[in-house]
Amino acid sequence: MNTICIRPYADQILIGECKKKLQKAKISFSRLSTVLSLAGNEVRMKILYLLEEENELCVCDIADILDMTIPAVSQHLRKLKDANILQCRRAGQTIYYSLKAEHLEIIKPLFEHITIANRKKQKA
Numbered sequence: 001m002n003t004i005c006i007r008p009y010a011d012q013i014l015i016g017e018c019k020k021k022l023q024k025a026k027i028s029f030s031r032l033s034t035v036l037s038l039a040g041n042e043v044r045m046k047i048l049y050l051l052e053e054e055n056e057l058c059v060c061d062i063a064d065i066l067d068m069t070i071p072a073v074s075q076h077l078r079k080l081k082d083a084n085i086l087q088c089r090r091a092g093q094t095i096y097y098s099l100k101a102e103h104l105e106i107i108k109p110l111f112e113h114i115t116i117a118n119r120k121k122q123k124a
């Protein structure tokens with residue numbers, strides 16, 4: 001990569017170490033990027049929050065909570081499921097959605113400030 005830089009010398013050791021760090025975290029960057037791109041939509045962000053808080057919900061519950069139609073919620077769930085963020089299980093005719101474990105470690109910290117703020121409001 002040829003770029004013009006005004007620094008007197010390039011710290012090749014630092015550059016090499018940083019490249020190794022990025023390479024080691026390649027999968028984590030990919031997962032985080034996927035989650036954040038989908039969470040950029042407020043409805044999907046709320047769905048992720050609800051699933052992180054409640055562990056598992058069906059589309060009807062989510063629709064009722066968000067005051068949305070089932071088809072509208074289903075479209076958002078489909079995007080999250082297609083991105084491999086959600087898993088589902090069937091109980092009779094009801095499908096329950098939950099976060100996949102590998103994404104829970106990414107999503108949980110995103111909502112910590114909301115959880116803490118809600119606890120403070122409950123105490124007040």
